[in-house]
Amino acid sequence: VKSLEARVVGAVSERLGRRRPFSRRSFIVRSAVVGSALAVNPFRYIFKPGTAYAAACGPAADCGSGWTAMCCSINQGLNTCPPGSVAAGWWKADNSGFCGTGPRYYIDCNSTCSCGCGPSGICAPNCWSCNCRCNTGSCDQRRVCCNEFRYGQCNLHLACVGPVVCRVVTCVPPWQFDSSCTTRSATSNATAQHNAPCLQESGSRVYAFGAAHDYGEPRGHLRKPVVGMDSTASGNGYWIVASDGGVFSYGDARFRGSMGGRRLNKPIVDLASTPGGKGYWLVASDGGIFSFGDARFRGSTGSIRLNKPIVGMAATPSGKGYWLVATDGGIFAFGDAKFYGSTGSIRLKQPIVGMARTPTGKGYWLVAADGGVFSFGDAKFRGSLGNVRLRAPVTAIAPTPTGKGYWMLAQDGAVFSFGDARFFGALTGKGSTSGRPIDMAAKPNGAGYWITTDA
Amino acid sequence: MTVTAHGLSVAAPARWEVRIQRRATVAREERTFAVLHAATFSLPERRDDFGGGVTNLMRSSDAFVTLFEYGPDAVGTPLFAHHGIPRVNAKLFSTNRLQRPLPGQLGCQLFFTHAGRAFCLYVVAGSRASLPRIVGEANAFLDNLEIQ
Numbered sequence: 052v053k054s055l056e057a058r059v060v061g062a063v064s065e066r067l068g069r070r071r072p073f074s075r076r077s078f079i080v081r082s083a084v085v086g087s088a089l090a091v092n093p094f095r096y097i098f099k100p101g102t103a104y105a106a107a108c109g110p111a112a113d114c115g116s117g118w119t120a121m122c123c124s125i126n127q128g129l130n131t132c133p134p135g136s137v138a139a140g141w142w143k144a145d146n147s148g149f150c151g152t153g154p155r156y157y158i159d160c161n162s163t164c165s166c167g168c169g170p171s172g173i174c175a176p177n178c179w180s181c182n183c184r185c186n187t188g189s190c191d192q193r194r195v196c197c198n199e200f201r202y203g204q205c206n207l208h209l210a211c212v213g214p215v216v217c218r219v220v221t222c223v224p225p226w227q228f229d230s231s232c233t234t235r236s237a238t239s240n241a242t243a244q245h246n247a248p249c250l251q252e253s254g255s256r257v258y259a260f261g262a263a264h265d266y267g268e269p270r271g272h273l274r275k276p277v278v279g280m281d282s283t284a285s286g287n288g289y290w291i292v293a294s295d296g297g298v299f300s301y302g303d304a305r306f307r308g309s310m311g312g313r314r315l316n317k318p319i320v321d322l323a324s325t326p327g328g329k330g331y332w333l334v335a336s337d338g339g340i341f342s343f344g345d346a347r348f349r350g351s352t353g354s355i356r357l358n359k360p361i362v363g364m365a366a367t368p369s370g371k372g373y374w375l376v377a378t379d380g381g382i383f384a385f386g387d388a389k390f391y392g393s394t395g396s397i398r399l400k401q402p403i404v405g406m407a408r409t410p411t412g413k414g415y416w417l418v419a420a421d422g423g424v425f426s427f428g429d430a431k432f433r434g435s436l437g438n439v440r441l442r443a444p445v446t447a448i449a450p451t452p453t454g455k456g457y458w459m460l461a462q463d464g465a466v467f468s469f470g471d472a473r474f475f476g477a478l479t480g481k482g483s484t485s486g487r488p489i490d491m492a493a494k495p496n497g498a499g500y501w502i503t504t505d506a
Numbered sequence: 507m508t509v510t511a512h513g514l515s516v517a518a519p520a521r522w523e524v525r526i527q528r529r530a531t532v533a534r535e536e537r538t539f540a541v542l543h544a545a546t547f548s549l550p551e552r553r554d555d556f557g558g559g560v561t562n563l564m565r566s567s568d569a570f571v572t573l574f575e576y577g578p579d580a581v582g583t584p585l586f587a588h589h590g591i592p593r594v595n596a597k598l599f600s601t602n603r604l605q606r607p608l609p610g611q612l613g614c615q616l617f618f619t620h621a622g623r624a625f626c627l628y629v630v631a632g633s634r635a636s637l638p639r640i641v642g643e644a645n646a647f648l649d650n651l652e653i654q
Contacts, residue, residue, distance in 0.1 A: 116606075117608055153532070169616075170592060170616045194607075200556075203617060224535065234536055234537045236529070237555045238529060238555050240559070
């Protein structure tokens with residue numbers, strides 16, 4: 052038996068679909084907005100004049116309410132801290148209904164500032180990087196850069212920040228969403244129904260560029276964030292993996308098993324498929340390896356005390372081995388994977404965040420969060436961002452099929468192409484996205500790529 | 507009356523109500539520590555840590571205090587560099603220094619470390635007219651606070 056709300060959502064969604072042709076994503080967004088409006092304020096939406104968007108912002112959405120706007124409302128749709136702000140604290144609301152039965156998390160992004168402060172943790176207005184205003188442009192007309200308040204669980208190394216610029220909202224615990232945040236929770240159930248239209252698209256998303264097609268994405272709120280993706284050999288599908296080991300397969304990617312629902316010592320950080328696409332490995336931050344399908348276990352660092360956590364992996368062309376890379380650039384080679392060098396003994400400015408191998412398997416690139424590229428074996432250096440001031444850290448690297456170029460993805464959705472890598476588009480300025488761009492995978496023919504967001 | 511729990515102890519001044527609690531956790535890695543709420547009015551049972559569900563009940567003459575404890579990993583960080591239980595003064599208060607600004611209210615927030623424990627002191631005043639008296643009452647309350 053369907054509830055009244057479920058029946059109305061279905062009917063309205065069906066009607067929306069009949070009115071005029073929408074793109075798949077547009078239809079989903081419109082349906083989601085209606086669904087959210089019903090979930091947040093069903094009777095207001097059904098019986099009162101106005102739009103779904105008016106109800107989709109939840110209660111106390113006007114500037115006079117005293118609350119701060121959602122980041123996606125002011126940051127080109129991105130549910131992340133905008134430039135000039137940092138996560139400064141977080142809280143949760145229990146039983147909001149937006150995250151299943153789990154808590155909904157809110158991260159305050161406070162402006163950076165250029166002066167000192169006392170024990171208040173908030174510096175004087177004359178050195179903030181923003182000005183107090185009311186948001187416009189959607190029903191989320193809450194305050195921006197006004198409230199001089201700090202929850203205090205993120206970026207504790209910063210004695211002083213400015214006021215709250217906006218709020219990031221997620222079903223993923225903040226300490227997983229932003230590693231600067233501690234696990235000390237605060238509770239504010241008064242904010243449980245606060246919302247914005249741009250949040251309706253939340254849940255990990257996949258964006259396709261060039262000749263890459265959109266084959267789907269994990270719907271709804273994941274319990275854990277997406278951490279990696281890989282293309283199938285044909286380029287007609289892809290796998291996505293979440294930090295709890297959940298694997299999602301799309302297009303011609305076949306599901307071969309997952310660690311979802313099983314207890315892990317450490318979170319999964321990456322996925323690599325076998326050359327034939329009939330299996331894949333998952334790697335955890337302690338270097339633990341989980342193999343599925345025709346992927347064979349060739350060794351792991353699960354029993355070794357690592358200096359730094361593992362952040363990525365790459366399989367050899369034969370599929371009979373793989374490399375693991377740690378944040379200090381330490382390389383661990385297994386099976387027929389050969390060691391060609393590492394940055395393990397170099398003092399890095401920023402941690403290594405990903406790796407990619409050459410077509411021959413006789414070399415690899417490592418990329419750091421600042422866009423620095425380190426090439427080993429037959430991997431040629433084609434350029435880097437090491438001397439470029441980035442808006443957001445680099446989070447992934449993907450090679451071209453020739454091995455003569457590569458793409459880099461930054462957390463603000465920017466894509467940087469080097470060598471024979473062609474630029475097909477980026478998420479910056481694209482509008483509504485949810486979560487942070489976290490990984491990318493290139494089509495095997497190099498004619499396009501996908502970007503996935505984490506949550 | 508003296509209220510003691512979770513390593514905090516305070517002799518509540520006249521007309522003050524004090525509650526000390528530690529919330530249960532939901533997520534596996536989540537951690538909670540002591541939270542003290544004190545007010546010059548009757549505290550509702552359902553209270554957000556920094557005054558949600560509480561400050562909207564305040565009259566212009568009322569005061570509300572939160573003492574929110576952070577974990578051991580906060581101790582020694584720049585945000586919690588100030589040592590000792592702080593005292594408040596009228597200059598620290600502003601209409602924007604609130605978790606949620608409400609008409610007429612003023613707030614102030616101070617981070618500090620005491621007895622090897624990291625805290626945030628958050629004080630809300632019901633109105634500017636009552637601020638001098640509220641500052642005095644809040645400081646008297648802090649004089650009675652012991653952190654073990």
